[in-house]
Amino acid sequence: MVLTISNCKDMISVTLIILIGVWLAKVILEWRNRRIRLIEFSKKLPGPPTLPLIGNALAFACSSTETLNVVTSLCNYGPIFRVWMGPKLFVAITDPRDYEVILTSPKASHKGAFYRFMKPFIGEGLVSGSGPTHRTHRKIIMPMLNVRVLEVFIQYFNEHSKYCANQLEEMVDTGEFDILPFTAHCAADITLETVMGIPGTVQRGGYKQLMHWAERMYEVIHTRIMKVWLHPEWIYSWTEYRAQEKIGQNVIQGFTESAIERKKKEHYALERGALISNRPRTMILEQLITYVENTHVMNDEELRDEIYTVFTAAQDTTGLVSAFALLLLGMHSDTQDKVRAELKDVVGTKDITMEMIPELKYLEMVIKETLRLFPIAPMFVRELTGDVELESCTLPKGCSVAMVPFVTHRSPKYWMEPEKFIPERFLPENSQNRHHYSFVPFSAGTRSCIGQKYAIMSMKIIIGTIVRKYQITAKGSMETIRLKTDISVRSVDGYKVSITRTT
């Protein structure tokens, strides 16, 4: 038989079709087996009754004021339980021993699928990305927040905190007001300066659009995560949320790109000697540009997403936790007096220096206690890339694991009088018998917060500068603070305080 070219082509096509068919069948079979395994495993766990197709999704389709109540009440199913969000299995855990296993396991370093809803705003930056690119970028960015760098940043922490305290002058003896806009704008100026390397003028009324979207973005992301019918792209793209997302994306990306362009021009001008600066190039964006120009390890898009990720991760959190801490100090005047006495002792009337930071021990306990009661990330999720063995069971590959610090931080199993604000519980002698992972406001392990030192330092200076100058009072008590969540934990009624000058 003569083998013609067309015969040959036919044979190749048939072979290709067979190979693709075999590969497809293998993929489908593996997927089916994985699903059967997940379903069988889920049957062994306690959890709320499920509906066909949507599972428990309706329980989460609630308002942001109800989300934490829903999650807290689900935790009554025990330290490990299951929830189905449509086709996705979530195993929720609240035991610190299980946190330790998950947070230190290389098979649990992938962020859950829902983090992809953050991508329109922060791309695949450190918070939302996973895999080898994430590991490389983390290795590059983490050392950029070292002590030597923080020594340069402290000047900006002080400068903007003092501006904030001066702005509060106009609120003295005027009655109740919300302190969050003051601390949030102060934190924004600090982060603009130290992360982007550009003058922070939010407290002077600058960057209004950016600030609006920096906050609104979390509400949009949270809504999509919680409402399972908004997950498919073909539905979401028809909604008002997508239209809003586009506007926010343009503002955020436009702002970040122009900051990068300015800094790149500055970088080249300094290289050419056309510009002279007496300041070290330590702001995160400046460090990153120098690194990328030398190594070409990130493209422009990655650089943009990483820098905005660090900006928002630092700004939203430090402003919010400072407001919570001031609210709590307003409700606990004895604690506030102790903080002020320590500040008088350690700092006097000077600026807070690097050497003074570790000496502000009581203030640190106040910040930790605030983070215990109001962990900014009330829950974090990992997707397992392999089986992981806990004490009680083996979690199967492919399931999502939700850790719930909001519940663990308030559990009577690990904390005495958990609903009370008692900073002294963080004294070394009172912490000895506590499991290390019972307090995880910054997460832990390979995906822990890279800005922990920056955060504690900047918050000590924001809170310390305000408390030195003003006596704060707040009505109500811990029990009366109503909470909502839009990724972060927030107070429904704001952070209402009154201030008078300290004598």
Ligand code: HEM
């Ligand atoms: C009170 C302040 C802060 C709190 C409570 C906090 C908390 C957290 C938590 C819980 C995570 C893990 C989130 C998850 O697994 O989904 C995280 C990650 C992260 N944080 Fe923070 N953070 C704070 C401040 C900061 C600051 C000041 C920066 C930067 C200067 C920063 C940068 C980051 C980054 C880049 C990640 C992602 C790390 C990774 O996955 O590799 N954070 N933070």
